[in-house]
Amino acid sequence: MSENNQLRDVFHAIADPTRRRLIRLLAEAEEIPLHELTAQFPMGRTAVSKHLTILREAGLVLDRRVGRETRFRLNASPLREIEDWLAIYNKFWGTNLLRLNQLLEEE
Amino acid sequence: MSENNQLRDVFHAIADPTRRRLIRLLAEAEEIPLHELTAQFPMGRTAVSKHLTILREAGLVLDRRVGRETRFRLNASPLREIEDWLAIYNKFWGTNLLRLNQLLEEE
DNA sequence: ATAATACGACACCATTTGGTGTCATGTCAA
DNA sequence: TTGACATGACACCAAATGGTGTCGTATTAT
Numbered sequence: 001m002s003e004n005n006q007l008r009d010v011f012h013a014i015a016d017p018t019r020r021r022l023i024r025l026l027a028e029a030e031e032i033p034l035h036e037l038t039a040q041f042p043m044g045r046t047a048v049s050k051h052l053t054i055l056r057e058a059g060l061v062l063d064r065r066v067g068r069e070t071r072f073r074l075n076a077s078p079l080r081e082i083e084d085w086l087a088i089y090n091k092f093w094g095t096n097l098l099r100l101n102q103l104l105e106e107e
Numbered sequence: 108m109s110e111n112n113q114l115r116d117v118f119h120a121i122a123d124p125t126r127r128r129l130i131r132l133l134a135e136a137e138e139i140p141l142h143e144l145t146a147q148f149p150m151g152r153t154a155v156s157k158h159l160t161i162l163r164e165a166g167l168v169l170d171r172r173v174g175r176e177t178r179f180r181l182n183a184s185p186l187r188e189i190e191d192w193l194a195i196y197n198k199f200w201g202t203n204l205l206r207l208n209q210l211l212e213e214e
Numbered sequence: 215a216t217a218a219t220a221c222g223a224c225a226c227c228a229t230t231t232g233g234t235g236t237c238a239t240g241t242c243a244a
Numbered sequence: 245t246t247g248a249c250a251t252g253a254c255a256c257c258a259a260a261t262g263g264t265g266t267c268g269t270a271t272t273a274t
Contacts, residue, residue: 009122009124011121011122011124011127012122014118014122015116015118015119015121015122016231016232017116017118018232020118020192023196024195027195027196027199033250034250034251035249035250035251043232043233043234044233044234044235045250045251046233046234046235046252046253047232047233047234049251049252050231050232050233051232065251067240067241067242067250068240068241068242068249068250068251069241069249069250069251070250070251070252074196074199076196076197076199076200077199077200079193079196079197079200080197080200082189082193083193083197085127086186086189086190086193088131088134089130089134089181089183089186090183090186090187090190092134092181092183092184093183093184093186093187123261123262125262140220141220141221142219142220142221150262150263150264151263151264151265152220152221153222153223153263153264153265154262154263154264156221156222157261157262157263158262172221174220174270174271174272175219175220175221175270175271175272176219176220176221176271177220177221177222
């Protein structure tokens with residue numbers, strides 16, 4: 001039951017726009033091979049592959065060889081860590097505009 | 108009503124553990140001066156100040172001079188962007204263990 | 215008046231990051 | 245069997261990142 005093979009920080013993994021777009025693409029399909037993912041980006045195959053490696057090390061992506069291609073699929077569950085982290089702060093969302101007003105009035 | 112002065116990516120801002128700890132510290136107090144925040148970290152004042160600048164540019168922190176100190180306070184609302192982004196994927200959280208099983212059975 | 219404090223603004227540096235290109239290898243098609 | 249395709253595994257590079265130390269200045273305390 002070792003769902004946590006996280007060698008990489010999930011927060012760091014989702015920090016890059018390219019990696020977030022990869023996640024988005026993988027959410028829309030079951031399984032996508034590397035060359036097909038690469039076609040969606042203005043960069044080379046090597047760069048996309050590196051981003052996918054980072055996602056894999058964060059547990060956000062699974063990959064398997066099928067013939068000569070490597071197919072990737074999304075594993076969204078590590079995102080729960082982000083959700084948990086956010087839960088601490090979303091209670092501040094309402095109050096902070098008030099805080100801002102207080103701050104401006106003090107000046 | 109320009110709440111979005113975001114020069115920096117919020118995802119990038121929360122990617123660093125030091126910056127997440129700064130957010131945590133600021134959530135626990137109303138207002139904390141730089142030197143007091145610095146005392147909580149194993150690094151120098153300059154480094155902490157740089158992290159706070161990144162948080163400020165992401166809109167996550169507000170600062171004001173009071174006498175000779177610069178006091179910081181949390182503004183959590185930009186975190187809503189993260190929450191919105193997560194909302195797209197948390198519907199996958201339940202299904203992915205099934206996917207993983209399917210994958211293992213295929214092998 | 216003097217000294218200590220808190221800070222911003224630098225210059226500086228090692229490491230990481232995000233990209234490139236190339237080469238060797240396994241796989242599929244003709 | 246020959247050639248095109250898809251990939252991994254490098255070597256490589258510029259720029260960003262996350263630290264450091266120092267200097268000058270405004271503020272506070274003595």
